[in-house]
Each structure stands twice: as C-alpha cells, then as structure tokens.
Amino acid sequence: DQQVKQNSPSLSVQEGRISILNCDYTNSMFDYFLWYKKYPAEGPTFLISISSIKDKNEDGRFTVFLNKSAKHLSLHIVPSQPGDSAVYFCAASLGGSQGNLIFGKGTKLSVKP
Amino acid sequence: DTAVSQTPKYLVTQMGNDKSIKCEQNLGHDTMYWYKQDSKKFLKIMFSYNNKELIINETVPNRFSPKSPDKAHLNLHINSLELGDSAVYFCASSQAGGLLEEAFFGQGTRLTVV
Numbered sequence: 094d095q096q097v098k099q100n101s102p103s104l105s106v107q108e109g110r111i112s113i114l115n116c117d118y119t120n121s122m123f124d125y126f127l128w129y130k131k132y133p134a135e136g137p138t139f140l141i142s143i144s145s146i147k148d149k150n151e152d153g154r155f156t157v158f159l160n161k162s163a164k165h166l167s168l169h170i171v172p173s174q175p176g177d178s179a180v181y182f183c184a185a186s187l188g189g190s191q192g193n194l195i196f197g198k199g200t201k202l203s204v205k206p
Numbered sequence: 207d208t209a210v211s212q213t214p215k216y217l218v219t220q221m222g223n224d225k226s227i228k229c230e231q232n233l234g235h236d237t238m239y240w241y242k243q244d245s246k247k248f249l250k251i252m253f254s255y256n257n258k259e260l261i262i263n264e265t266v267p268n269r270f271s272p273k274s275p276d277k278a279h280l281n282l283h284i285n286s287l288e289l290g291d292s293a294v295y296f297c298a299s300s301q302a303g304g305l306l307e308e309a310f311f312g313q314g315t316r317l318t319v320v
Contacts, residue, residue, distance in 0.1 A: 095248075127306055136210070136296050136311025137249070182249060186306060194306060196249035 096120050097185050099197035106204050112170040114200050116183030121164065123185040125192065128157060128168045131180045131199070140181070141168070173204045209233050212297050212312035219287055220320055227282045227315045229297030235310075238280035240272060241296040243314070249296070255280050287319045 098117045106112045114128075124145040129137035143150040143157045143166070150157050156169045170177055180199040186192035210231045219225050231238065240252040253272045254261045260272065269285045280299075284291060294316050300309035 125306065134215075135313050136298070138311070139307045139309070142307055184306075192306070193251055193254065194309075195251075198247040199249075 095197075096123075096195050097183055097197040099181075099183055099200050101200050102198070103201040103203070106173045106202065108175055108204055108206050109172045112168075112173045112177065112202055112204065114168040114170075114181050114183075114202065116166045116168075116197055118164050118166075118185050120185070120187070121161075122187055123195075125186040125188075126157070126159060126166050127184045127186070127194070128155075129182040129184060129196075131182060137182055170202075173202075175204050175206050178202055178204045208313075209310045210297055210299055210312040212295075212315050214315060215313065216316050216318075218318045218320060221287055221289060223287050224283070224285045225287060225317070226284070227295055227297075227317070229280050229282070229312060231278055231297075231299040231310070233299055233310060235299035235301050236277050237300050238274070238277075239298040239300075239309075240280065240282050241298060241311075243294040243296065245293065252282075252295075253280075284317075289319050292317055292319045 096119050127142040128140040130140045131137045141152050141155045141157050143159050148159050159166045180201045182199045183197040184194045213228045237256045239254045242252050243249045252263050252266045271283045274280045294314045296314045297312040298309050
C-alpha cells in the first residue's frame, strides 16, 4: 500500500525554468512532510520540510506547498540549475518532526543546460 | 570525514549465504536505522535502534538481524539470502528525540543476490 505516491518517475526541465515535483498521500494523519534529494551512489539528503499546520515553506530557490484537503504537496525549484539534477523523494511522518519516515518512490529530475 | 559510512558499497553473493553490512556514524547520534530501497524504488524503514531498544518493522523477515556493538555502530546481518533480498540498503542516524531534518543517511550498499 503506497501511502506516499510520486506518480512521475522522471521530469526534464530547462535550466532557468521552474521545476515542479508532485507528491500525493493517502493517510490524512500525516502531520509532517519532507523532501529529500539523492545523487547517484549517495544517500538521501534533507532538502526542505513542512508541518501540516502550514501550507507553504520557502528556503531560497526551494518552496514546498501543502494542500491538505487534496492530500497533495509539491516542491518548486526556481530557477532550476543543472546541479539540481537528482532523484527527489517525498516523505511523510506520523509523529511530527520526530516520527518515522514513509517515503515515495522518487522522481528523477534532469535539468538541461 | 563521512558522517554515516557503510561498508561494503557493493555486495554480490549467492543465494543461501549469510552476509553482513556494517554501518558507523561519527555524529554522536544515539538512534540508528536501516532502510531498504527495493526494485520498485520504495525506500522503507526496516529497523530503528535507540541505545538498547530495537524497534522492528513487522514486514522484515527474521533472517534480518541488526546488531549494535555500541551506539556508533549498527550492523545488518542477513541469513540465508534470497533473490528478493537484492536491493540497496541505507543506514541512517539521528539524535533521539531529534528532528527528522537532522537524520543523516549513508551512501547505501547495493546488495545483489545471484
């Protein structure tokens, strides 16, 4: 049972444009969401998070939007850079910022120069 | 100066063998984890280990056993390896009661069972 779904396995974007990565979840009890970035042959690294009491969190070029009624969140990267090319994992937690993580399958982002 | 390191990075072995993957963290964290990323790319938690308390994921076969000689190490032992065990295994660590954002992952061990 996929509680966290990333339905797009890949996304290709031109450098300088906006990248939008989407994530849907089924469990309305999730109260904390995170995005991780993963380069080949490396482990995931934390990128940005959002609590379920918020609908937006911004950190530099990265913004995460949360739509609780739709059980949907998205990660916006603007402007996209070639170094952003990686696999992006959406993850959710039931225990706030200290719970266990439930990951999606990831979306591979390719930013073309 | 790697925060969470796993060895080996790649492991190819035959069915039925017993193997171990080692994990060490130098962050002073007291909680460590093992995750499995299977062929469908799902990254799922297998175990979390906080000092002497082991929390086992019910979906993990008992052929998998984590062993922690001290709080800086959490090794994963796998007995009677099966083809379906082929996956990438990630170790991670965090501070007990700490934020998820502060969990660090190792680089992964790609296990191939032939």
